[in-house]
Amino acid sequence: MNEKKSKIEVNHVIKKFKKKTVLQDVSLNCTGGKIYGIVGHNGSGKTVLFKCICGFYHCEQGEILVNGKRMGKEMNMLENAGIIIEEPGFLSKWDGYHNLEFLYTIRNKSNKKYLWSILERIGLDPHSKMPVAKYSLGMRQRLAIGQAIMEDPDILILDEPMNGLDRNGVEEMRKIFEEMRDAGKLIILASHNKEDIEILCDEVYEMENGILTTIKAAIIEKGGIR
Template structure:
Protein backbone atom coordinates (compact mmCIF):
# COMPACT_ATOMS: atom_id res chain seq x y z
CA UNK A 1 0.00 0.00 0.00
CA UNK A 2 1.13 3.54 -0.82
CA UNK A 3 -0.37 6.33 1.29
CA UNK A 4 0.16 9.98 0.43
CA UNK A 5 -1.13 12.49 2.97
CA UNK A 6 -1.36 16.26 2.42
CA UNK A 7 1.76 16.22 0.26
CA UNK A 8 3.09 19.66 -0.64
CA UNK A 9 6.31 20.80 -2.31
CA UNK A 10 7.41 24.39 -2.72
CA UNK A 11 10.48 25.94 -4.29
CA UNK A 12 10.72 29.46 -2.92
CA UNK A 13 7.36 31.07 -3.65
CA UNK A 14 6.37 28.46 -6.24
CA UNK A 15 4.15 25.55 -5.19
CA UNK A 16 4.66 22.56 -7.51
CA UNK A 17 2.74 19.94 -5.48
CA UNK A 18 -0.22 21.18 -3.47
CA UNK A 19 -1.89 19.21 -0.65
CA UNK A 20 -2.18 15.87 -2.45
CA UNK A 21 -3.69 12.89 -0.62
CA UNK A 22 -4.30 9.44 -2.10
CA UNK A 23 -4.23 5.79 -1.04
CA UNK A 24 -3.07 3.30 -3.66
CA UNK A 25 -3.21 -0.48 -3.36
CA UNK A 26 -1.60 -3.48 -5.02
CA UNK A 27 -3.08 -5.07 -8.12
CA UNK A 28 -4.23 -1.76 -9.60
CA UNK A 29 -3.03 0.61 -12.30
CA UNK A 30 -3.42 4.30 -11.48
CA UNK A 31 -3.24 6.99 -14.14
CA UNK A 32 -1.86 10.50 -13.79
CA UNK A 33 -3.07 12.86 -16.48
CA UNK A 34 -2.58 16.56 -17.05
CA UNK A 35 -0.71 18.96 -19.26
CA UNK A 36 3.04 19.40 -19.06
CA UNK A 37 4.02 21.10 -15.81
CA UNK A 38 0.93 19.89 -13.94
CA UNK A 39 3.05 18.02 -11.39
CA UNK A 40 2.89 14.40 -12.61
CA UNK A 41 6.63 13.84 -12.89
CA UNK A 42 7.39 15.75 -9.69
CA UNK A 43 4.92 13.56 -7.78
CA UNK A 44 6.68 10.45 -9.10
CA UNK A 45 10.09 11.84 -8.11
CA UNK A 46 8.79 12.45 -4.60
CA UNK A 47 7.45 8.88 -4.33
CA UNK A 48 10.89 7.64 -5.40
CA UNK A 49 12.53 9.71 -2.67
CA UNK A 50 14.41 11.92 -5.13
CA UNK A 51 12.67 15.08 -3.87
CA UNK A 52 11.73 15.68 -0.22
CA UNK A 53 8.31 17.12 0.64
CA UNK A 54 7.93 20.57 2.17
CA UNK A 55 5.04 19.15 4.21
CA UNK A 56 2.90 16.05 4.32
CA UNK A 57 4.08 12.45 4.07
CA UNK A 58 4.50 9.42 1.83
CA UNK A 59 4.10 6.02 3.48
CA UNK A 60 5.04 2.76 1.80
CA UNK A 61 3.73 -0.28 3.68
CA UNK A 62 3.34 1.97 6.70
CA UNK A 63 6.92 3.27 6.63
CA UNK A 64 7.37 7.03 6.24
CA UNK A 65 9.66 7.94 3.37
CA UNK A 66 12.51 10.15 4.53
CA UNK A 67 11.99 9.13 8.15
CA UNK A 68 11.62 5.37 8.56
CA UNK A 69 13.24 4.67 5.18
CA UNK A 70 15.50 6.91 3.10
CA UNK A 71 14.56 5.35 -0.24
CA UNK A 72 11.70 3.02 -1.12
CA UNK A 73 12.58 -0.65 -1.54
CA UNK A 74 11.20 -2.88 -4.29
CA UNK A 75 10.24 -0.03 -6.59
CA UNK A 76 10.96 0.29 -10.31
CA UNK A 77 10.67 3.40 -12.45
CA UNK A 78 11.04 4.91 -15.87
CA UNK A 79 11.00 8.69 -15.56
CA UNK A 80 11.77 11.06 -18.44
CA UNK A 81 14.45 9.71 -20.78
CA UNK A 82 16.28 6.68 -19.34
CA UNK A 83 20.02 7.26 -19.30
CA UNK A 84 21.91 4.37 -20.89
CA UNK A 85 25.53 4.01 -22.00
CA UNK A 86 25.36 4.22 -25.81
CA UNK A 87 28.54 2.20 -26.49
CA UNK A 88 27.24 -0.96 -24.76
CA UNK A 89 24.52 -3.48 -25.61
CA UNK A 90 21.14 -3.47 -23.91
CA UNK A 91 22.06 -6.49 -21.79
CA UNK A 92 25.32 -4.93 -20.62
CA UNK A 93 23.53 -1.71 -19.69
CA UNK A 94 21.06 -3.62 -17.54
CA UNK A 95 23.87 -5.74 -16.09
CA UNK A 96 25.68 -2.58 -14.93
CA UNK A 97 22.49 -1.32 -13.26
CA UNK A 98 21.76 -4.70 -11.66
CA UNK A 99 25.22 -4.68 -10.06
CA UNK A 100 24.12 -1.76 -7.84
CA UNK A 101 21.88 -3.99 -5.72
CA UNK A 102 23.23 -7.44 -6.59
CA UNK A 103 19.69 -8.81 -6.36
CA UNK A 104 19.24 -10.62 -9.66
CA UNK A 105 20.97 -13.08 -11.97
CA UNK A 106 21.93 -12.70 -15.61
CA UNK A 107 19.01 -14.94 -16.52
CA UNK A 108 16.55 -12.64 -14.74
CA UNK A 109 17.94 -9.71 -16.74
CA UNK A 110 17.56 -11.72 -19.94
CA UNK A 111 14.00 -12.63 -19.04
CA UNK A 112 13.06 -8.98 -18.44
CA UNK A 113 14.41 -8.13 -21.91
CA UNK A 114 12.46 -10.96 -23.51
CA UNK A 115 9.25 -9.84 -21.76
CA UNK A 116 9.47 -6.41 -23.45
CA UNK A 117 10.41 -7.87 -26.84
CA UNK A 118 14.19 -7.33 -26.88
CA UNK A 119 16.84 -9.93 -27.72
CA UNK A 120 19.20 -10.20 -24.73
CA UNK A 121 21.91 -11.75 -26.91
CA UNK A 122 21.97 -8.90 -29.43
CA UNK A 123 25.34 -7.13 -29.61
CA UNK A 124 23.74 -3.97 -30.99
CA UNK A 125 24.85 -0.91 -29.07
CA UNK A 126 22.13 1.13 -27.34
CA UNK A 127 23.42 4.18 -29.24
CA UNK A 128 22.01 2.54 -32.38
CA UNK A 129 18.66 1.68 -30.81
CA UNK A 130 15.50 3.28 -32.14
CA UNK A 131 13.43 5.39 -29.72
CA UNK A 132 11.02 2.47 -29.32
CA UNK A 133 13.83 0.03 -28.50
CA UNK A 134 15.22 2.44 -25.89
CA UNK A 135 11.75 2.70 -24.38
CA UNK A 136 11.48 -1.09 -24.20
CA UNK A 137 14.89 -1.24 -22.53
CA UNK A 138 13.75 1.36 -20.00
CA UNK A 139 10.72 -0.76 -19.13
CA UNK A 140 12.95 -3.87 -18.84
CA UNK A 141 15.15 -1.93 -16.42
CA UNK A 142 12.09 -0.93 -14.37
CA UNK A 143 10.74 -4.48 -14.05
CA UNK A 144 13.90 -6.61 -13.95
CA UNK A 145 14.23 -6.71 -10.13
CA UNK A 146 10.56 -7.72 -9.74
CA UNK A 147 9.45 -4.57 -7.87
CA UNK A 148 6.16 -4.31 -6.01
CA UNK A 149 5.58 -0.73 -7.22
CA UNK A 150 6.16 0.60 -10.73
CA UNK A 151 6.27 4.29 -11.65
CA UNK A 152 6.06 4.76 -15.41
CA UNK A 153 6.26 8.21 -16.98
CA UNK A 154 5.05 8.04 -20.61
CA UNK A 155 6.25 4.41 -21.00
CA UNK A 156 4.64 3.91 -24.43
CA UNK A 157 6.25 6.91 -26.12
CA UNK A 158 8.10 6.06 -29.31
CA UNK A 159 6.51 2.65 -29.75
CA UNK A 160 4.72 1.65 -32.95
CA UNK A 161 1.18 0.26 -32.79
CA UNK A 162 2.39 -3.33 -32.39
CA UNK A 163 4.79 -2.28 -29.64
CA UNK A 164 2.07 -0.39 -27.79
CA UNK A 165 -0.14 -3.49 -27.81
CA UNK A 166 2.73 -5.67 -26.56
CA UNK A 167 3.63 -3.37 -23.67
CA UNK A 168 -0.01 -2.89 -22.70
CA UNK A 169 -0.25 -6.67 -22.32
CA UNK A 170 2.93 -6.67 -20.21
CA UNK A 171 1.51 -3.99 -17.88
CA UNK A 172 -1.84 -5.76 -17.52
CA UNK A 173 0.01 -9.01 -16.76
CA UNK A 174 2.03 -7.23 -14.05
CA UNK A 175 -1.21 -5.88 -12.60
CA UNK A 176 -2.61 -9.43 -12.47
CA UNK A 177 0.50 -10.46 -10.52
CA UNK A 178 -0.37 -7.90 -7.85
CA UNK A 179 1.90 -5.01 -8.79
CA UNK A 180 0.93 -1.44 -7.95
CA UNK A 181 1.48 0.62 -11.10
CA UNK A 182 1.37 4.40 -11.48
CA UNK A 183 1.25 5.50 -15.10
CA UNK A 184 1.56 9.03 -16.46
CA UNK A 185 0.44 9.39 -20.06
CA UNK A 186 -0.93 11.89 -22.55
CA UNK A 187 -2.65 9.06 -24.44
CA UNK A 188 -6.37 8.89 -23.64
CA UNK A 189 -6.51 5.41 -25.14
CA UNK A 190 -3.71 4.07 -22.93
CA UNK A 191 -5.29 5.57 -19.84
CA UNK A 192 -8.73 4.17 -20.72
CA UNK A 193 -7.47 0.67 -21.49
CA UNK A 194 -4.96 0.31 -18.65
CA UNK A 195 -6.04 2.33 -15.64
CA UNK A 196 -8.48 1.44 -12.86
CA UNK A 197 -8.43 4.93 -11.35
CA UNK A 198 -7.33 8.20 -12.96
CA UNK A 199 -6.12 11.31 -11.13
CA UNK A 200 -6.35 14.53 -13.13
CA UNK A 201 -3.69 17.05 -12.16
CA UNK A 202 -3.32 20.78 -12.75
CA UNK A 203 -0.92 23.23 -11.12
CA UNK A 204 0.28 20.55 -8.69
CA UNK A 205 -3.23 19.66 -7.48
CA UNK A 206 -5.55 16.69 -7.97
CA UNK A 207 -8.54 18.36 -9.59
CA UNK A 208 -10.57 15.20 -10.32
CA UNK A 209 -10.55 11.48 -9.61
CA UNK A 210 -12.21 9.10 -12.06
CA UNK A 211 -12.80 5.35 -11.99
CA UNK A 212 -12.71 3.42 -15.27
Template sequence: MIEIRNVSLRLDGKSILNNISLTLEPGKIYGLVGSNGSGKTMLMKCICGFVHPTEGEIKTDGRRVGKDVDYLPNAGIIIETPGFIPYYSGLQNLRLLAGIRRKVTDDQIRKALKITGLDPDSRLWVRKYSLGMRQRLGIAQAIMEQPDILILDEPMNGLDKHGVADIRELLMELKKQGKLILLASHNPADIELLCDEVYEMELGNIRNFS
Protein backbone atom coordinates in the same frame (compact mmCIF):
# COMPACT_ATOMS: atom_id res chain seq x y z
CA MET B 1 0.47 0.10 -0.38
CA ILE B 2 1.52 3.75 -0.79
CA GLU B 3 -0.06 6.42 1.41
CA ILE B 4 0.34 10.05 0.40
CA ARG B 5 -0.82 12.40 3.14
CA ASN B 6 -1.19 16.18 2.77
CA VAL B 7 1.83 16.50 0.52
CA SER B 8 2.79 19.99 -0.62
CA LEU B 9 5.93 21.10 -2.43
CA ARG B 10 7.33 24.56 -2.94
CA LEU B 11 10.44 25.31 -4.98
CA ASP B 12 12.01 28.76 -5.26
CA GLY B 13 8.90 30.28 -3.70
CA LYS B 14 6.62 28.62 -6.27
CA SER B 15 3.90 26.15 -5.29
CA ILE B 16 4.37 22.88 -7.23
CA LEU B 17 2.09 20.48 -5.29
CA ASN B 18 -0.84 21.50 -3.12
CA ASN B 19 -1.98 19.34 -0.18
CA ILE B 20 -2.22 16.04 -2.08
CA SER B 21 -3.60 12.93 -0.36
CA LEU B 22 -3.92 9.54 -2.07
CA THR B 23 -3.88 5.87 -1.17
CA LEU B 24 -2.53 3.48 -3.81
CA GLU B 25 -3.16 -0.25 -3.39
CA PRO B 26 -1.58 -3.39 -4.88
CA GLY B 27 -3.18 -5.09 -7.85
CA LYS B 28 -4.32 -1.84 -9.46
CA ILE B 29 -3.14 0.50 -12.19
CA TYR B 30 -3.53 4.18 -11.35
CA GLY B 31 -3.48 6.80 -14.07
CA LEU B 32 -2.16 10.35 -13.81
CA VAL B 33 -3.29 12.82 -16.45
CA GLY B 34 -2.69 16.52 -16.92
CA SER B 35 -0.83 18.99 -19.08
CA ASN B 36 2.92 19.57 -18.94
CA GLY B 37 3.79 21.45 -15.77
CA SER B 38 0.70 20.22 -13.91
CA GLY B 39 2.80 18.44 -11.26
CA LYS B 40 2.59 14.79 -12.40
CA THR B 41 6.31 14.16 -12.71
CA MET B 42 7.13 16.03 -9.51
CA LEU B 43 4.56 13.99 -7.58
CA MET B 44 6.16 10.82 -8.91
CA LYS B 45 9.59 12.07 -7.85
CA CYS B 46 8.27 12.75 -4.35
CA ILE B 47 6.73 9.27 -4.14
CA CYS B 48 10.06 7.72 -5.19
CA GLY B 49 12.03 9.81 -2.68
CA PHE B 50 14.00 11.74 -5.30
CA VAL B 51 12.44 15.01 -4.09
CA HIS B 52 11.34 15.66 -0.51
CA PRO B 53 7.99 17.41 0.00
CA THR B 54 7.87 20.69 1.90
CA GLU B 55 4.92 19.42 3.95
CA GLY B 56 3.17 16.10 4.50
CA GLU B 57 4.51 12.57 4.22
CA ILE B 58 4.60 9.53 1.96
CA LYS B 59 4.52 6.05 3.50
CA THR B 60 4.91 2.57 2.11
CA ASP B 61 3.97 -0.30 4.40
CA GLY B 62 4.11 2.13 7.32
CA ARG B 63 7.61 3.43 6.54
CA ARG B 64 8.13 7.08 5.67
CA VAL B 65 9.92 7.68 2.38
CA GLY B 66 12.83 10.07 2.91
CA LYS B 67 12.92 9.35 6.66
CA ASP B 68 12.58 5.67 7.54
CA VAL B 69 13.77 4.70 4.04
CA ASP B 70 15.74 6.93 1.68
CA TYR B 71 13.85 5.87 -1.45
CA LEU B 72 10.71 3.94 -2.30
CA PRO B 73 11.74 0.30 -1.80
CA ASN B 74 11.04 -2.57 -4.16
CA ALA B 75 10.08 -0.23 -7.01
CA GLY B 76 10.80 -0.18 -10.73
CA ILE B 77 10.91 3.38 -11.99
CA ILE B 78 10.87 5.24 -15.29
CA ILE B 79 10.89 9.00 -14.84
CA GLU B 80 12.07 11.07 -17.79
CA THR B 81 14.47 9.50 -20.33
CA PRO B 82 16.33 6.49 -18.94
CA GLY B 83 20.11 6.95 -19.07
CA PHE B 84 22.23 4.14 -20.47
CA ILE B 85 25.87 3.77 -21.52
CA PRO B 86 25.78 4.36 -25.29
CA TYR B 87 28.66 2.03 -26.21
CA TYR B 88 27.23 -0.99 -24.34
CA SER B 89 24.56 -3.35 -25.59
CA GLY B 90 21.21 -3.54 -23.86
CA LEU B 91 22.24 -6.72 -22.01
CA GLN B 92 25.54 -5.15 -20.88
CA ASN B 93 23.72 -2.09 -19.58
CA LEU B 94 21.27 -4.14 -17.54
CA ARG B 95 24.03 -6.37 -16.21
CA LEU B 96 25.87 -3.28 -15.01
CA LEU B 97 22.77 -1.91 -13.26
CA ALA B 98 21.91 -5.30 -11.77
CA GLY B 99 25.40 -5.52 -10.28
CA ILE B 100 24.64 -2.60 -7.94
CA ARG B 101 22.19 -4.53 -5.79
CA ARG B 102 22.86 -8.08 -6.99
CA LYS B 103 19.22 -9.10 -6.71
CA VAL B 104 18.72 -10.72 -10.12
CA THR B 105 20.36 -13.47 -12.12
CA ASP B 106 21.54 -13.23 -15.71
CA ASP B 107 18.60 -15.41 -16.75
CA GLN B 108 16.17 -12.90 -15.17
CA ILE B 109 17.84 -10.04 -17.03
CA ARG B 110 17.57 -11.90 -20.33
CA LYS B 111 13.93 -12.72 -19.59
CA ALA B 112 13.14 -9.04 -18.95
CA LEU B 113 14.66 -8.13 -22.32
CA LYS B 114 12.65 -10.83 -24.11
CA ILE B 115 9.40 -9.82 -22.38
CA THR B 116 9.82 -6.24 -23.58
CA GLY B 117 10.58 -7.33 -27.16
CA LEU B 118 14.37 -6.98 -27.22
CA ASP B 119 16.93 -9.60 -28.24
CA PRO B 120 19.25 -10.29 -25.27
CA ASP B 121 21.91 -11.66 -27.64
CA SER B 122 22.02 -8.54 -29.81
CA ARG B 123 25.40 -6.79 -29.79
CA LEU B 124 23.91 -3.54 -31.06
CA TRP B 125 25.12 -0.56 -29.04
CA VAL B 126 22.41 1.40 -27.26
CA ARG B 127 23.56 4.54 -29.11
CA LYS B 128 22.21 2.90 -32.27
CA TYR B 129 18.86 2.03 -30.70
CA SER B 130 15.71 3.72 -31.94
CA LEU B 131 13.72 5.78 -29.44
CA GLY B 132 11.25 2.89 -29.13
CA MET B 133 14.04 0.39 -28.42
CA ARG B 134 15.45 2.67 -25.72
CA GLN B 135 12.02 2.87 -24.16
CA ARG B 136 11.69 -0.93 -24.19
CA LEU B 137 15.11 -1.15 -22.53
CA GLY B 138 13.96 1.30 -19.86
CA ILE B 139 10.92 -0.86 -19.14
CA ALA B 140 13.11 -3.98 -19.01
CA GLN B 141 15.32 -2.20 -16.46
CA ALA B 142 12.24 -1.26 -14.41
CA ILE B 143 10.87 -4.82 -14.25
CA MET B 144 14.02 -6.96 -14.17
CA GLU B 145 14.19 -7.12 -10.35
CA GLN B 146 10.51 -8.12 -10.23
CA PRO B 147 9.46 -5.16 -8.05
CA ASP B 148 6.09 -4.93 -6.33
CA ILE B 149 5.67 -1.29 -7.41
CA LEU B 150 6.08 0.35 -10.83
CA ILE B 151 6.24 4.14 -11.23
CA LEU B 152 6.06 4.87 -14.96
CA ASP B 153 6.15 8.36 -16.46
CA GLU B 154 5.13 8.17 -20.15
CA PRO B 155 6.35 4.56 -20.65
CA MET B 156 4.89 4.38 -24.19
CA ASN B 157 6.99 7.29 -25.48
CA GLY B 158 8.53 6.51 -28.86
CA LEU B 159 6.83 3.13 -29.26
CA ASP B 160 5.05 2.21 -32.49
CA LYS B 161 1.56 0.74 -32.33
CA HIS B 162 2.88 -2.81 -31.98
CA GLY B 163 5.18 -1.73 -29.15
CA VAL B 164 2.34 0.05 -27.40
CA ALA B 165 0.17 -3.07 -27.64
CA ASP B 166 3.02 -5.22 -26.27
CA ILE B 167 3.62 -2.96 -23.25
CA ARG B 168 -0.09 -2.61 -22.50
CA GLU B 169 -0.37 -6.40 -22.44
CA LEU B 170 2.68 -6.60 -20.17
CA LEU B 171 1.26 -4.05 -17.71
CA MET B 172 -2.05 -5.89 -17.52
CA GLU B 173 -0.20 -9.14 -16.78
CA LEU B 174 1.84 -7.42 -14.05
CA LYS B 175 -1.39 -6.07 -12.55
CA LYS B 176 -2.77 -9.64 -12.42
CA GLN B 177 0.37 -10.59 -10.47
CA GLY B 178 -0.60 -8.03 -7.82
CA LYS B 179 1.76 -5.21 -8.75
CA LEU B 180 0.91 -1.62 -7.84
CA ILE B 181 1.37 0.51 -10.97
CA LEU B 182 1.27 4.30 -11.21
CA LEU B 183 1.19 5.45 -14.82
CA ALA B 184 1.36 8.93 -16.32
CA SER B 185 0.42 9.19 -19.98
CA HIS B 186 -0.71 11.80 -22.48
CA ASN B 187 -2.42 9.06 -24.51
CA PRO B 188 -6.11 8.81 -23.54
CA ALA B 189 -6.26 5.23 -24.86
CA ASP B 190 -3.54 4.11 -22.42
CA ILE B 191 -5.50 5.58 -19.52
CA GLU B 192 -8.87 4.22 -20.64
CA LEU B 193 -7.67 0.70 -21.41
CA LEU B 194 -5.29 0.18 -18.49
CA CYS B 195 -6.30 2.18 -15.45
CA ASP B 196 -8.60 1.24 -12.58
CA GLU B 197 -8.57 4.77 -11.17
CA VAL B 198 -7.60 8.02 -12.84
CA TYR B 199 -6.44 11.25 -11.23
CA GLU B 200 -6.19 14.57 -13.04
CA MET B 201 -3.56 17.12 -12.03
CA GLU B 202 -3.70 20.85 -12.73
CA LEU B 203 -1.43 23.52 -11.26
CA GLY B 204 -0.31 21.17 -8.48
CA ASN B 205 -3.85 20.16 -7.48
CA ILE B 206 -5.33 16.70 -7.93
CA ARG B 207 -8.83 15.30 -8.34
CA ASN B 208 -10.30 11.87 -8.96
CA PHE B 209 -11.18 11.68 -12.63
CA SER B 210 -12.46 8.06 -12.69
Protein backbone atom coordinates in the same frame (compact mmCIF):
# COMPACT_ATOMS: atom_id res chain seq x y z
CA MET C 1 0.25 -13.11 -5.95
CA ASN C 2 1.76 -11.38 -2.92
CA GLU C 3 -0.24 -12.07 0.24
CA LYS C 4 0.61 -8.61 1.58
CA LYS C 5 0.07 -5.96 -1.06
CA SER C 6 2.14 -2.79 -1.22
CA LYS C 7 0.54 0.47 -0.19
CA ILE C 8 1.40 4.10 -0.94
CA GLU C 9 -0.30 6.91 0.99
CA VAL C 10 0.18 10.53 -0.05
CA ASN C 11 -1.32 12.73 2.67
CA HIS C 12 -1.83 16.48 2.12
CA VAL C 13 1.52 16.99 0.40
CA ILE C 14 2.73 20.47 -0.46
CA LYS C 15 5.89 20.93 -2.53
CA LYS C 16 7.43 24.31 -3.35
CA PHE C 17 10.35 25.51 -5.44
CA LYS C 18 11.30 28.92 -4.03
CA LYS C 19 8.00 30.82 -4.01
CA LYS C 20 6.20 28.59 -6.54
CA THR C 21 3.89 25.93 -5.11
CA VAL C 22 4.06 22.91 -7.44
CA LEU C 23 1.96 20.46 -5.40
CA GLN C 24 -1.03 21.86 -3.53
CA ASP C 25 -2.42 19.70 -0.73
CA VAL C 26 -2.14 16.48 -2.78
CA SER C 27 -3.57 13.25 -1.35
CA LEU C 28 -3.59 9.82 -3.02
CA ASN C 29 -4.00 6.27 -1.71
CA CYS C 30 -2.77 3.33 -3.80
CA THR C 31 -2.79 -0.41 -3.14
CA GLY C 32 -1.19 -3.35 -4.94
CA GLY C 33 -3.23 -5.12 -7.59
CA LYS C 34 -4.32 -1.91 -9.32
CA ILE C 35 -3.02 0.51 -11.93
CA TYR C 36 -3.46 4.20 -11.11
CA GLY C 37 -3.36 6.73 -13.93
CA ILE C 38 -2.46 10.39 -13.60
CA VAL C 39 -3.09 12.73 -16.50
CA GLY C 40 -2.47 16.42 -17.06
CA HIS C 41 -0.57 18.97 -19.10
CA ASN C 42 3.22 19.22 -19.04
CA GLY C 43 4.20 21.23 -15.99
CA SER C 44 1.04 20.32 -14.07
CA GLY C 45 3.00 18.58 -11.29
CA LYS C 46 2.81 14.91 -12.26
CA THR C 47 6.55 14.32 -12.47
CA VAL C 48 7.19 16.26 -9.25
CA LEU C 49 4.67 14.05 -7.46
CA PHE C 50 6.40 10.95 -8.79
CA LYS C 51 9.79 12.25 -7.63
CA CYS C 52 8.39 12.93 -4.17
CA ILE C 53 6.99 9.39 -3.96
CA CYS C 54 10.38 7.99 -5.02
CA GLY C 55 12.29 10.10 -2.49
CA PHE C 56 14.09 12.30 -5.04
CA TYR C 57 12.32 15.37 -3.59
CA HIS C 58 11.14 16.00 -0.05
CA CYS C 59 7.85 17.80 0.57
CA GLU C 60 7.52 20.90 2.73
CA GLN C 61 4.24 19.79 4.28
CA GLY C 62 2.30 16.54 4.51
CA GLU C 63 3.72 13.05 4.35
CA ILE C 64 4.21 10.09 2.03
CA LEU C 65 3.98 6.62 3.54
CA VAL C 66 5.14 3.49 1.71
CA ASN C 67 4.04 0.32 3.46
CA GLY C 68 3.72 2.36 6.64
CA LYS C 69 7.19 3.92 6.45
CA ARG C 70 7.47 7.69 6.07
CA MET C 71 9.57 8.86 3.14
CA GLY C 72 12.44 11.07 4.27
CA LYS C 73 12.26 9.70 7.82
CA GLU C 74 12.11 5.91 7.96
CA MET C 75 12.89 5.47 4.25
CA ASN C 76 15.05 7.80 2.16
CA MET C 77 14.45 6.26 -1.26
CA LEU C 78 11.61 4.12 -2.58
CA GLU C 79 12.53 0.45 -2.16
CA ASN C 80 11.59 -2.62 -4.19
CA ALA C 81 10.43 -0.42 -7.06
CA GLY C 82 10.88 -0.10 -10.80
CA ILE C 83 11.04 3.53 -11.88
CA ILE C 84 10.86 5.36 -15.21
CA ILE C 85 11.03 9.12 -14.77
CA GLU C 86 12.25 11.30 -17.63
CA GLU C 87 14.82 9.89 -20.05
CA PRO C 88 16.63 6.87 -18.57
CA GLY C 89 20.41 6.90 -18.51
CA PHE C 90 22.23 4.02 -20.18
CA LEU C 91 25.85 3.25 -21.01
CA SER C 92 25.59 4.24 -24.65
CA LYS C 93 28.58 2.20 -25.91
CA TRP C 94 27.20 -1.02 -24.43
CA ASP C 95 24.45 -3.21 -25.86
CA GLY C 96 21.10 -3.76 -24.16
CA TYR C 97 22.08 -6.98 -22.43
CA HIS C 98 25.23 -5.56 -20.85
CA ASN C 99 23.34 -2.48 -19.67
CA LEU C 100 20.84 -4.68 -17.84
CA GLU C 101 23.57 -6.99 -16.56
CA PHE C 102 25.54 -4.08 -15.09
CA LEU C 103 22.52 -2.84 -13.12
CA TYR C 104 21.26 -6.30 -12.18
CA THR C 105 24.57 -7.49 -10.72
CA ILE C 106 24.71 -4.55 -8.29
CA ARG C 107 22.15 -6.33 -6.09
CA ASN C 108 21.98 -9.80 -7.61
CA LYS C 109 24.24 -12.51 -8.96
CA SER C 110 24.59 -12.48 -12.72
CA ASN C 111 21.98 -14.60 -14.47
CA LYS C 112 22.38 -14.53 -18.24
CA LYS C 113 19.40 -16.73 -19.08
CA TYR C 114 17.08 -14.68 -16.89
CA LEU C 115 18.22 -11.37 -18.38
CA TRP C 116 17.86 -12.82 -21.88
CA SER C 117 14.26 -13.72 -20.97
CA ILE C 118 13.64 -10.12 -19.85
CA LEU C 119 14.97 -8.77 -23.16
CA GLU C 120 12.79 -11.21 -25.09
CA ARG C 121 9.79 -10.23 -22.98
CA ILE C 122 10.23 -6.55 -23.85
CA GLY C 123 10.78 -7.32 -27.54
CA LEU C 124 14.55 -6.83 -27.83
CA ASP C 125 17.02 -9.35 -29.27
CA PRO C 126 19.17 -10.61 -26.36
CA HIS C 127 21.95 -11.59 -28.78
CA SER C 128 22.19 -8.19 -30.46
CA LYS C 129 25.52 -6.38 -30.05
CA MET C 130 24.09 -3.03 -31.19
CA PRO C 131 25.19 -0.28 -28.79
CA VAL C 132 22.40 1.62 -27.09
CA ALA C 133 23.69 4.79 -28.77
CA LYS C 134 22.26 3.43 -32.03
CA TYR C 135 18.89 2.44 -30.53
CA SER C 136 15.73 4.13 -31.73
CA LEU C 137 13.65 6.00 -29.14
CA GLY C 138 11.26 3.05 -29.00
CA MET C 139 14.07 0.55 -28.39
CA ARG C 140 15.45 2.72 -25.59
CA GLN C 141 12.00 2.86 -24.03
CA ARG C 142 11.68 -0.93 -24.21
CA LEU C 143 15.06 -1.23 -22.49
CA ALA C 144 13.93 1.23 -19.80
CA ILE C 145 10.87 -0.93 -19.14
CA GLY C 146 13.12 -3.99 -18.98
CA GLN C 147 15.28 -2.23 -16.41
CA ALA C 148 12.17 -1.31 -14.39
CA ILE C 149 10.73 -4.84 -14.27
CA MET C 150 13.85 -7.03 -14.20
CA GLU C 151 13.97 -7.36 -10.41
CA ASP C 152 10.25 -8.18 -10.21
CA PRO C 153 9.48 -5.13 -8.02
CA ASP C 154 6.28 -4.77 -6.02
CA ILE C 155 5.89 -1.13 -7.11
CA LEU C 156 6.19 0.52 -10.53
CA ILE C 157 6.34 4.31 -10.95
CA LEU C 158 6.10 5.03 -14.68
CA ASP C 159 6.20 8.50 -16.23
CA GLU C 160 5.13 8.24 -19.90
CA PRO C 161 6.24 4.57 -20.23
CA MET C 162 4.91 4.25 -23.81
CA ASN C 163 6.93 7.20 -25.14
CA GLY C 164 8.37 6.42 -28.59
CA LEU C 165 6.72 3.02 -28.95
CA ASP C 166 4.81 2.02 -32.09
CA ARG C 167 1.37 0.45 -31.83
CA ASN C 168 2.71 -3.10 -31.51
CA GLY C 169 5.14 -2.00 -28.83
CA VAL C 170 2.40 -0.23 -26.91
CA GLU C 171 0.20 -3.33 -26.97
CA GLU C 172 3.08 -5.55 -25.84
CA MET C 173 3.97 -3.25 -22.92
CA ARG C 174 0.34 -2.92 -21.89
CA LYS C 175 0.17 -6.70 -21.62
CA ILE C 176 3.25 -6.72 -19.36
CA PHE C 177 1.74 -4.09 -17.06
CA GLU C 178 -1.58 -5.93 -16.92
CA GLU C 179 0.21 -9.16 -15.99
CA MET C 180 2.11 -7.37 -13.23
CA ARG C 181 -1.09 -5.80 -11.89
CA ASP C 182 -2.74 -9.23 -11.87
CA ALA C 183 0.26 -10.51 -9.89
CA GLY C 184 -0.51 -7.94 -7.19
CA LYS C 185 1.91 -5.18 -8.15
CA LEU C 186 1.14 -1.52 -7.45
CA ILE C 187 1.50 0.58 -10.59
CA ILE C 188 1.22 4.36 -10.91
CA LEU C 189 1.63 5.78 -14.40
CA ALA C 190 1.35 9.07 -16.20
CA SER C 191 0.41 9.10 -19.86
CA HIS C 192 -0.75 11.58 -22.47
CA ASN C 193 -2.33 8.67 -24.35
CA LYS C 194 -6.07 8.56 -23.63
CA GLU C 195 -6.23 4.95 -24.80
CA ASP C 196 -3.51 3.83 -22.36
CA ILE C 197 -5.48 5.32 -19.49
CA GLU C 198 -8.81 3.83 -20.60
CA ILE C 199 -7.41 0.34 -21.15
CA LEU C 200 -4.96 0.03 -18.27
CA CYS C 201 -6.10 2.07 -15.31
CA ASP C 202 -8.40 1.04 -12.50
CA GLU C 203 -8.46 4.56 -11.07
CA VAL C 204 -7.71 7.83 -12.87
CA TYR C 205 -6.72 11.24 -11.50
CA GLU C 206 -6.04 14.59 -13.13
CA MET C 207 -3.25 16.94 -12.08
CA GLU C 208 -3.83 20.61 -12.90
CA ASN C 209 -1.74 23.43 -11.43
CA GLY C 210 -0.53 21.10 -8.68
CA ILE C 211 -4.03 20.03 -7.63
CA LEU C 212 -4.98 16.35 -7.91
CA THR C 213 -8.61 15.40 -8.51
CA THR C 214 -10.45 12.19 -9.39
CA ILE C 215 -11.71 11.83 -12.96
CA LYS C 216 -15.08 10.19 -13.47
CA ALA C 217 -15.42 7.50 -16.16
CA ALA C 218 -17.88 9.68 -18.08
CA ILE C 219 -15.24 12.39 -18.48
CA ILE C 220 -12.81 9.87 -19.93
CA GLU C 221 -15.39 8.77 -22.48
CA LYS C 222 -15.91 12.39 -23.54
CA GLY C 223 -12.22 12.85 -24.22
CA GLY C 224 -11.44 14.82 -21.09
CA ILE C 225 -7.92 13.41 -20.80
CA ARG C 226 -5.12 15.69 -21.96
